[in-house]
Amino acid sequence: MRHKTSFLDKLFVASNYIFFILMGVITIFPFLNLIAKSMSSEAAVISGQVNLLPVDLQFGTYSYVISDKLFQSAFMNSVIVTLVGTLLSLMMTSLAAYPLSKPRLRGRKIFVLMFVFTMLFSGGLIPTYLLIRELGLINELPVLFLPGMISVFNMLVIKSYFETIPDALEESAKIDGASNFRTFLQVVLPLSLPVLATIALFYAVGFWNDFFSAMIYINSPDLKPLQLYLKELLASANNVFLNMEMIDIDRAMNVSPQAIQAASIIVATIPILLVYPFLQKYFVKGVMLGSVKG
Amino acid sequence: MKKTITLLMLIAVMIVSACSGSGNGGKTNNNKESAAPTNNTAATNAPQPTEDVLAGDKPQLRQLQPFDRFDPNSYITAKFLEEKTGYKTTYEMLPEELPNEKLNLLMANQEKYDIMRLSKEQFFTLAEAGALEPLNDLIDKYGANLKAGIKETTWAAASVDEKIYAIPQGGTGIYAGTTLVVRQDWMEELSLEVPTNKDELYEVLKTIKAKKNVIPLTGQLSVMPEIAAMFGITSNSWIEMDGKLVHQAEHPRMKEYLAFMNKLYSEGLIDSEWPINTGSVAIERFTSGQAAMMSLAWWSAPAVVNALNRNFPDANYLVIPGLKDEQGNSPIGVNTGISYFMAIPKWSTNKEHAMNYMNVKLEEELFKELVIGQEGVHHKVEDGKYFPILPKFDEELNNASFFLTGVDESVYSTYWQARVRKDPILFNYFEELQRLAEGRFVIDPMSNAPPIASVSENSQKLSKFSNDTYLQFIAGTASLDTFDSYLAQWKADGGEAMTKDANEWFSTTK
Numbered sequence: 001m002r003h004k005t006s007f008l009d010k011l012f013v014a015s016n017y018i019f020f021i022l023m024g025v026i027t028i029f030p031f032l033n034l035i036a037k038s039m040s041s042e043a044a045v046i047s048g049q050v051n052l053l054p055v056d057l058q059f060g061t062y063s064y065v066i067s068d069k070l071f072q073s074a075f076m077n078s079v080i081v082t083l084v085g086t087l088l089s090l091m092m093t094s095l096a097a098y099p100l101s102k103p104r105l106r107g108r109k110i111f112v113l114m115f116v117f118t119m120l121f122s123g124g125l126i127p128t129y130l131l132i133r134e135l136g137l138i139n140e141l142p143v144l145f146l147p148g149m150i151s152v153f154n155m156l157v158i159k160s161y162f163e164t165i166p167d168a169l170e171e172s173a174k175i176d177g178a179s180n181f182r183t184f185l186q187v188v189l190p191l192s193l194p195v196l197a198t199i200a201l202f203y204a205v206g207f208w209n210d211f212f213s214a215m216i217y218i219n220s221p222d223l224k225p226l227q228l229y230l231k232e233l234l235a236s237a238n239n240v241f242l243n244m245e246m247i248d249i250d251r252a253m254n255v256s257p258q259a260i261q262a263a264s265i266i267v268a269t270i271p272i273l274l275v276y277p278f279l280q281k282y283f284v285k286g287v288m289l290g291s292v293k294g
Numbered sequence: 295m296k297k298t299i300t301l302l303m304l305i306a307v308m309i310v311s312a313c314s315g316s317g318n319g320g321k322t323n324n325n326k327e328s329a330a331p332t333n334n335t336a337a338t339n340a341p342q343p344t345e346d347v348l349a350g351d352k353p354q355l356r357q358l359q360p361f362d363r364f365d366p367n368s369y370i371t372a373k374f375l376e377e378k379t380g381y382k383t384t385y386e387m388l389p390e391e392l393p394n395e396k397l398n399l400l401m402a403n404q405e406k407y408d409i410m411r412l413s414k415e416q417f418f419t420l421a422e423a424g425a426l427e428p429l430n431d432l433i434d435k436y437g438a439n440l441k442a443g444i445k446e447t448t449w450a451a452a453s454v455d456e457k458i459y460a461i462p463q464g465g466t467g468i469y470a471g472t473t474l475v476v477r478q479d480w481m482e483e484l485s486l487e488v489p490t491n492k493d494e495l496y497e498v499l500k501t502i503k504a505k506k507n508v509i510p511l512t513g514q515l516s517v518m519p520e521i522a523a524m525f526g527i528t529s530n531s532w533i534e535m536d537g538k539l540v541h542q543a544e545h546p547r548m549k550e551y552l553a554f555m556n557k558l559y560s561e562g563l564i565d566s567e568w569p570i571n572t573g574s575v576a577i578e579r580f581t582s583g584q585a586a587m588m589s590l591a592w593w594s595a596p597a598v599v600n601a602l603n604r605n606f607p608d609a610n611y612l613v614i615p616g617l618k619d620e621q622g623n624s625p626i627g628v629n630t631g632i633s634y635f636m637a638i639p640k641w642s643t644n645k646e647h648a649m650n651y652m653n654v655k656l657e658e659e660l661f662k663e664l665v666i667g668q669e670g671v672h673h674k675v676e677d678g679k680y681f682p683i684l685p686k687f688d689e690e691l692n693n694a695s696f697f698l699t700g701v702d703e704s705v706y707s708t709y710w711q712a713r714v715r716k717d718p719i720l721f722n723y724f725e726e727l728q729r730l731a732e733g734r735f736v737i738d739p740m741s742n743a744p745p746i747a748s749v750s751e752n753s754q755k756l757s758k759f760s761n762d763t764y765l766q767f768i769a770g771t772a773s774l775d776t777f778d779s780y781l782a783q784w785k786a787d788g789g790e791a792m793t794k795d796a797n798e799w800f801s802t803t804k
Contacts, residue, residue, distance in 0.1 A: 043601035046574065047581035056604075070365050126399075133403060139386075216396070219358075219386035221365040232390035236363055238572070248633060249466065250695040251362065252593040253713065258574070 038062070038262035045258045061263035071264065073222045074229035077141060078208060079271075081225055085145030085207040090200050093155045094192070098184050100155075101162035119152045125216070132217060143217045144225060145207060154199045161195040162188060201279045208272045226268050233264055347646040348436075355383045355648060358400070358410040360634075361390045362696055370690045371664065371697045378660055381651045383409075394419070401425050404641045408648040409699060412460065415754075417452070417635035418745035421459045427638045428457040432649040437461075439656035443702035451632045451742040460635035461652055461700040467707035468628045469592075469724075470731035474520045475580075476587040478612035480506055491618050492524045492554060499563040502586045511564045512585035514571035516764035517542070517551075519627065520589055524619045525551040528627025530738035531753065532796065539739060539800045541793055543760050543784050549777050555768045569765040581605060587614075592714075595723040613723075615730045626734045631741040636699045652699040661702055665709040667691050673712050680712035688716065740796060748795045752788035760784065 005013075032052050037045050041056035049055050065071055099105050100112055122128070128147075137143040165188060173183045189196070211227040218224055224232075237255050256264075359366065366372055366385040376382050386407075388396050397416055400407075401423075412420065420426050433440060440461055452462040476498075481488070484505050489495040499510035519529045525547040532539050542548070558564045565571060565579065577594065579585035581601035590598055590611070602609055616624030638648050655664060666673045666680055672687045673680050682688070695710075715721045743749070763780050766772035772780075 041604070042597060043581075043604040046577055046597055047601040047605050048578040049582065049605070069368060070363070073365070126402075129399060130403070215389045215391065216399075219400075220367070221385075221387055222367065228389075232361065233363060235390045236361065249469075249471075249593060250713070252591070254363075254692065256363070257597070 034262045034265055037259055038266050040259060042257040042259050045262075061259045062267070064260055065263045065267055070221060070229060071267075074224050074226045075268075077223060078226035080141065081144045082204050082207045085149070086200055086203045088145060089149050089151070089203045090196060093150050093199065094158055094189065094196065096150060097155050097158040097162055098188065101159045115152045115155065129216065138217055139219050139223065141223055144210065144213055148210075148213070151203070151206075154202055158192070158195055158199060161192055165191055197279050201275065204275060205272060230264060230268050234261055237261060348650055352380050353644045353647055355381050355408040355644060355651060356406060357383050357385050358407045359385050359387050359696065360411060360413065361387050361393060362693065364693050366693070366696060369693055371694050375655065375664070375697060379651055379654045381647065383651070401639070404639070406641060406643060407639055408642045408644045409652065410637050410639060411699070412635045412637055414632065414635065415750060417460055417637060418750045420637065421454055421745055422747065425639055426459045427640050427642065427645060428459060429461070429638065429649065430458050432638075432645060433458060436646060436649040437653045439653045439702075440700055443656050443704065444700060445703050447742050448632060448703065451744065452635055454744055460637040462632040463634040463636065463698060463700050464632060464703045464706065466710040468630060468735055468737075470626050470727045472519065472589045472591045473616070473727055473730065474587055474614040475590045475611040476614055478610040479606075479608060480586055481612055488612065488614055489617065490615075495617060496558070496563070499558065499587070500561070503563055506586065508583070509565050509579060509585040511558070511587040512571070512576045512579040513565060513589055514568060514573060514576055515589075516761040516768065518555075518589060520614075520617060521555065522551050523624045523626070524617050525554070526619050526623065526625065527551055528625045528736050530627035530629065530736065531757070532738055532740040533736070534739045539793065539796045541789065543756070543781065543789060544793070549774060552764060552767045552777070553774055556770055556774065559768050560770055569769045577601075583609075590723075592720060592724040592727055596717050596719045599719050599723075613726055613730070616734060624734055625736040626731050627738060628735050629738045629741050631738070655699055656702055658702075662705070662709065664697065665694060665706065666712050679715070680709060681715050682712050684716060687712070739800065743796070743799055746795050746799055748788065748792045752792045756784060756787060756789055756792070759787065
């Protein structure tokens with residue numbers, strides 16, 4: 001059914017559009033500026049000539065960034081950590097969520113409470129570091145996805161989604177002779193694709209953007225992930241000059257030009273941006289589902 | 295923020311508990327080796343014949359380095375060193391952010407590094423905590439080249455109570471870093487003379503402001519060395535006055551300097567965004583023609599000059615020689631201090647090899663090749679000066695300084711200058727700067743001071759406090775009438791204690 005739109009309605013819609021277009025422009029402006037900078041000559045960049053369009057167009061910065069060995073290893077590390085980490089996390093999280101979604105599990109409340117407890121309290125950084133060290137994970141790539149494999153929040157989201165799946169479906173599977181595991185794999189999981197896609201995206205973005213655990217646990221330059229590489233690239237360009245009294249002139253001469261910094265940011269951001277469009281259709285559905293009951 | 299503080303406190307507790315056993319031992323028996331807290335053999339320095347310790351297979355060494363932006367393990371210098379010395383070294387780096395905290399974490403866990411390249415601050419902290427091996431005996435036995443190449447005063451900086459705790463890596467020499475540059479075309483257009491003191495500077499800035507309507511002088515530092523020099527103030531933290539050490543904050547003319555800067559600021563003669571500027575903003579203003587004058591460091595010269603020429607092909611810069619105070623002096627503060635300290639942690643299992651390795655790296659031929667490569671391949675000699683051969687030098691030696699563990703001070707500075715001769719703009723500007731700076735250097739008397747607890751604790755905190763307050767005075771958000779209460783605060787927060795301890799040390803050096 002269509003309502004007749006009044007003038008006020010039209011005004012409301014129009015101002016909505018204008019507002020959101022403006023918001024969009026504000027969000028995308030820094031990004032465009034960065035792209036323009038990455039394709040401009042260093043002379044134009046440092047003298048502030050570059051706004052939205054490149055000046056003295058060049059692509060040397062990109063080939064420089066991509067041919068940097070440290071960038072290549074950082075990129076590969078991030079891809080591995082994100083792929084393996086997301087897969088493992090998704091597996092373990094849904095495996096934990098499934099039994100907890102069943103009321104007939106004895107002591108369910110206690111188990112849930114134990115999970116939630118870790119959301120609120122943790123051992124603290126030093127004990128965690130000691131634990132990781134005792135596990136022999138220091139300076140190993142798996143340290144970037146193993147300790148954070150299950151996020152309790154995500155687990156609870158999946159659990160409450162599982163709870164919305166009618167028992168009757170599972171019962172019918174049981175009657176057909178399916179085991180618990182087969183029910184989970186062939187009935188529950190296919191029905192939960194929206195929430196799984198959403199959680200996968202959460203995990204993937206989380207793993208891709210994580211630099212903190214790498215900063216704490218990784219010492220070898222070739223094991224660093226991309227975000228840490230990026231952070232260090234940008235921070236070092238500034239920090240070299242912080243203490244003018246004891247400046248390390250060898251490092252001062254080697255500071256990366258701004259155009260190269262910009263190119264690095266772009267190359268590091270694009271891959272995860274590309275994931276969004278593919279998962280977006282699930283994403284919208286996933287967030288909605290589970291919010292309305294009954 | 296809260297997280298960081300908690301982290302720091304925890305780390306402090308950890309390191310104290312981890313090192314306390316050894317630290318006490320080291321203090322009570324001065325000449326004996328205290329037992330290392332780990333399970334390694336305590337008798338490392340027992341009188342064994344040299345051959346026994348170094349004989350057999352050379353172990354793999356682990357070296358902890360400060361942050362840099364390349365992979366040292368695959369860098370050509372690492373392979374070169376392995377080939378020449380026979381030691382395979384794996385390099386690990388501290389992170390760019392919170393390196394000291396990470397270092398403390400590693401030390402609390404007694405990570406088995408054999409060599410650690412430490413900054414001054416890190417070295418002081420670890421030496422105080424008793425985490426470092428005293429090196430006197432090792433140097434006597436295995437460090438002949440180090441002994442010969444490093445000066446007595448340099449060693450002193452790495453010693454506490456007669457014990458050497460690190461191989462100090464001397465600097466690259468004494469150089470002036472920056473000077474004021476001004477747009478030559480505008481100076482000629484307005485027929486202005488190069489200023490030499492503060493009245494002339496004021497007139498020049500005023501004329502530029504009136505005629506060109508640009509920012510006459512851009513910058514960002516609270517104590518701008520070129521201007522502060524006209525008040526006898528340098529960028530050094532400490533100065534000697536009447537036989538006593540005085541901190542920069544207590545310089546008798548500091549208030550005068552701030553008043554002058556405040557006058558320039560309120561009349562619009564310096565950048566209105568001075569307090570929030572960064573170095574790159576200053577460069578942007580100057581190269582885009584929004585500002586007429588800036589302080590240019592030689593390492594930024596190529597980028598700045600190229601950008602200026604791109605935007606204004608007819609423009610050129612003019613170097614302003616040091617502005618002078620009433621007596622005609624124009625001091626430049628320099629710190630002859632040690633940039634890096636090579637320490638061996640108490641729990642290293644390869645102490646003798648580590649020392650031997652650092653010693654071998656200082657052998658004449660090896661050291662030269664390490665720093666500037668082979669003659670005819672990486673560098674050439676003209677008039678006794680070393681020039682790089684490009685692009686080979688850049689490709690294979692750009693990060694070579696990272697691998698140094700102590701330098702032969704008699705030759706290093708000569709070698710190092712090859713790095714400056716990579717680019718004609720850089721080279722010319724550098725040479726001109728040094729020519730103008732001749733005879734104007736004032737060495738920070740605390741350059742080679744040993745670790746003094748109150749100084750290392752307070753310096754950073756107080757200098758941030760001072761800088762923030764100075765910027766407020768310059769911008770006029772705080773009145774200079776409150777200068778005395780600021781200084782009282784500075785003293786109360788550790789400035790007084792720090793000055794007292796520094797002077798105590800200073801009186802022993804005479």
